[in-house]
Amino acid sequence: MNPYLLVLEMKKMLQNLDGWMAKAKTHAEAKKxxxxxxxxxxxxxxxxxxxxxxxxxxxxxxxxxARLSGKEAPAMADTEQxxxxxxxxxxxxxxxxxxxxxxxxxxxxxxxxxxxAFGEKPVNAITAxxxxxxxxxxxxxxxxxxxxxxxxxxxxxxxYLGALTLPA
Numbered sequence: 001m002n003p004y005l006l007v008l009e010m011k012k013m014l015q016n017l018d019g020w021m022a023k024a025k026t027h028a029e030a031k032k033x034x035x036x037x038x039x040x041x042x043x044x045x046x047x048x049x050x051x052x053x054x055x056x057x058x059x060x061x062x063x064x065x066a067r068l069s070g071k072e073a074p075a076m077a078d079t080e081q082x083x084x085x086x087x088x089x090x091x092x093x094x095x096x097x098x099x100x101x102x103x104x105x106x107x108x109x110x111x112x113x114x115x116x117a118f119g120e121k122p123v124n125a126i127t128a129x130x131x132x133x134x135x136x137x138x139x140x141x142x143x144x145x146x147x148x149x150x151x152x153x154x155x156x157x158x159x160y161l162g163a164l165t166l167p168a
Contacts, residue, residue, distance in 0.1 A: 003068045003105040006134065010061040011097040013141055016162040017057065018090045020145060021083055024153045035083045041147050053144040054086045057137055058093040064133035065097055067113040067125050069104040
């Protein structure tokens with residue numbers, strides 16, 4: 001497992017999320033409703049709304065990269081209430097993930113981290129990523145996708161996967 005490649009994939013998936021939101025904006029304009037409806041939408045009453053799904057997906061990616069590399073993740077206030085603000089949040093997270101090089105993860109296998117999900121006990125950084133960081137990221141990313149699909153936004157598997165790197 002190459003942590004750098006996994007962080008690159010999270011970056012790509014956040015860029016895909018940004019594309020889904022662009023399609024959602026077009027959908028809202030065509031149907032003549034404000035995107036604020038989507039920002040506060042949820043799949044079930046006890047689930048977090050779309051904006052929180054985006055915020056947590058971004059946080060999961062930046063904290064995963066930080067924990068795997070030993071770097072400090074930037075603080076981001078969870079105040080986004082518009083698509084424009086959510087686009088900015090995604091852009092900031094993608095920009096942060098772009099600062100990493102493969103060498104930043106050279107000691108990830110030996111690094112221990114503390115994560116609230118593990119009761120603040122020290123755990124191997126790779127274990128934290130595999131058991132918490134990556135699943136949390138994809139859970140919230142997929143929930144954001146499902147909220148948009150639920151509201152009729154024309155996104156599909158190709159939008160979810162994004163551009164694939166095919167061998168020559």
